[in-house]
Amino acid sequence: MNPLQILRGLWTVFRSMFEKPVTYQYPEVKRPVRQRFKGRHELKRYENGLEKCIGCALCAAACPADAIFVEAAENTDEMRFSPGERYASTYEINMLRCIFCGYCEDACPTEAIVLEHNYELSFTNRREAIYPKEMLLVPVPPNGKPTPQQVPSGEFNRAIPEMQNPD
Amino acid sequence: MSAASLLEWGLKSVVVFVIIVGGFAYLTLFERRVQARMQTRIGPNRAGPWGLLQPVADGIKLIFKEELIPAQADKLLFLLAPVVTVLPALIILAVIPLGPPVQIAGVQYSLGLASNVNVGVLYILAVASIAVYGIVIAGWSSGNKYALMGGLRSSAQMVSYELALGLAVIGPIMLAGSMSIDQIIAGQRGMWYVVLQPLGFLIYFIATVAEVNRSPFDMPEAEQELTAGYHVEYSGMKFALFFMAEYGKMIAVSFIGATLFLGGYLGPFVDRFWWLGPIYLVIKVVALLFVLVWFRATMVRFRYDRLMAFGWKILLPLSLLNVMITAVVFVLVGG
Numbered sequence: 001m002n003p004l005q006i007l008r009g010l011w012t013v014f015r016s017m018f019e020k021p022v023t024y025q026y027p028e029v030k031r032p033v034r035q036r037f038k039g040r041h042e043l044k045r046y047e048n049g050l051e052k053c054i055g056c057a058l059c060a061a062a063c064p065a066d067a068i069f070v071e072a073a074e075n076t077d078e079m080r081f082s083p084g085e086r087y088a089s090t091y092e093i094n095m096l097r098c099i100f101c102g103y104c105e106d107a108c109p110t111e112a113i114v115l116e117h118n119y120e121l122s123f124t125n126r127r128e129a130i131y132p133k134e135m136l137l138v139p140v141p142p143n144g145k146p147t148p149q150q151v152p153s154g155e156f157n158r159a160i161p162e163m164q165n166p167d
Numbered sequence: 168m169s170a171a172s173l174l175e176w177g178l179k180s181v182v183v184f185v186i187i188v189g190g191f192a193y194l195t196l197f198e199r200r201v202q203a204r205m206q207t208r209i210g211p212n213r214a215g216p217w218g219l220l221q222p223v224a225d226g227i228k229l230i231f232k233e234e235l236i237p238a239q240a241d242k243l244l245f246l247l248a249p250v251v252t253v254l255p256a257l258i259i260l261a262v263i264p265l266g267p268p269v270q271i272a273g274v275q276y277s278l279g280l281a282s283n284v285n286v287g288v289l290y291i292l293a294v295a296s297i298a299v300y301g302i303v304i305a306g307w308s309s310g311n312k313y314a315l316m317g318g319l320r321s322s323a324q325m326v327s328y329e330l331a332l333g334l335a336v337i338g339p340i341m342l343a344g345s346m347s348i349d350q351i352i353a354g355q356r357g358m359w360y361v362v363l364q365p366l367g368f369l370i371y372f373i374a375t376v377a378e379v380n381r382s383p384f385d386m387p388e389a390e391q392e393l394t395a396g397y398h399v400e401y402s403g404m405k406f407a408l409f410f411m412a413e414y415g416k417m418i419a420v421s422f423i424g425a426t427l428f429l430g431g432y433l434g435p436f437v438d439r440f441w442w443l444g445p446i447y448l449v450i451k452v453v454a455l456l457f458v459l460v461w462f463r464a465t466m467v468r469f470r471y472d473r474l475m476a477f478g479w480k481i482l483l484p485l486s487l488l489n490v491m492i493t494a495v496v497f498v499l500v501g502g
């Protein structure tokens with residue numbers, strides 16, 4: 001209860017009035033997220049446009065919230081979605097269940113599922129909370145072709161890419 | 168009473184009401200914006216330009232809220248309490264003149280509802296004390312232990328600080344030699360009473376902060392201990408009335424402080440241009456309100472025993488000392 005201390009406190013508060021506000025005006029100005037931020041999932045593609053996801057459902061097995069549902073179907077060389085035998089014909093993530101832990105990312109053998117930087121996941125009913133494969137899959141890269149592709153036989157037999165030592 | 172004077176009184180009453188009700192709405196915005204700036208935030212700026220429609224949005228929201236009356240509540244008192252709390256805040260401004268007397272068509276009009284009443288200061292003290300009944304009734308009738316404790320705290324606090332408040336305003340009364348607000352303002356033509364009564368003004372200010380239950384003396388509604396204190400069971404417009412009472416009292420005590428100590432509507436050239444009077448008064452009131460908000464942004468809540476000790480052991484002796492010194496000097500100088 002030292003009056004001088006009170007005056008010092010008042011002065012500190014008054015001075016901070018003239019500092020720049022730390023607020024981001026959200027819808028207009030978006031604060032960039034951290035590099036390792038875990039936002040909405042994306043299903044990645046290879047350079048040639050093939051999907052990385054091979055429908056193994058390891059992500060669904062790893063998911064602690066049971067948010068992921070995967071159904072696999074057979075690839076053929078005429079109708080090829082991904083390298084190897086199978087691809088995910090259905091891939092759904094329930095965003096109401098997802099806790100954004102990133103275990104699916106860790107479990108994925110082909111690095112197909114990645115938690116990216118989009119955090120604006122609002123919806124107005126429960127059905128919209130289920131993100132189907134079409135919403136999760138990234139667009140076809142510029143020099144790739146959309147799936148399903150017709151490919152020469154024997155070229156994409158290996159489901160999981162060759163592992164390389166990191167540089 | 169003639170029709171003309173009825174119209175005059177009606178108009179003045181409307182102005183006093185508009186000052187408190189409109190002032191309440193925009194004081195909330197003012198407080199939120201200023202406090203936000205003090206915390207290096209921006210504050211509400213979405214509703215309308217610079218957030219100017221925010222009070223309207225808040226009001227609409229509160230109107231559409233459900234009005235709950237707890238089953239254990241005393242219904243009549245529960246409904247009466249917000250009214251008893253808000254009324255003093257609305258009528259306390261009646262004795263404050265907003266500007267110097269105006270000559271219109273040869274007739275002199277006073278710019279206050281009853282500023283020539285010869286017990287103006289007494290009226291202020293009396294009306295200000297009524298508000299505590301509303302708070303105690305609200306606390307009691309809610310049938311909630313937190314509300315009851317908030318009500319009890321506020322009554323104890325207001326009783327303690329009202330003594331210091333009453334003694335602080337004795338300074339201006341002695342210097343002016345009158346309890347009439349008009350006389351007190353007239354007495355400040357040479358020099359504002361804040362210069363002659365710095366201690367009195369300080370005591371008045373601290374006591375009013377306690378009187379209107381503002382931080383750091385916001386014991387009755389201490390959120391962390393009592394959830395919301397006496398108005399914990401109130402919702403919707405009944406809650407808004409309590410809110411209005413608190414902010415209305417803030418405005419009222421700022422008006423009173425500006426009038427008793429800061430020369431009211433007095434300022435340069437006010438005798439030549441009467442419309443400068445209200446402008447000067449509003450500037451002084453806003454300055455005092457800013458200090459109230461500033462206090463809230465700076466200080467933490469007092470512990471209850473310290474609050475009581477401060478009121479009885481420091482503020483009350485100081486105000487008595489102030490009265491004594493004022494009286495002695497007044498007699499010696501010969502006033």
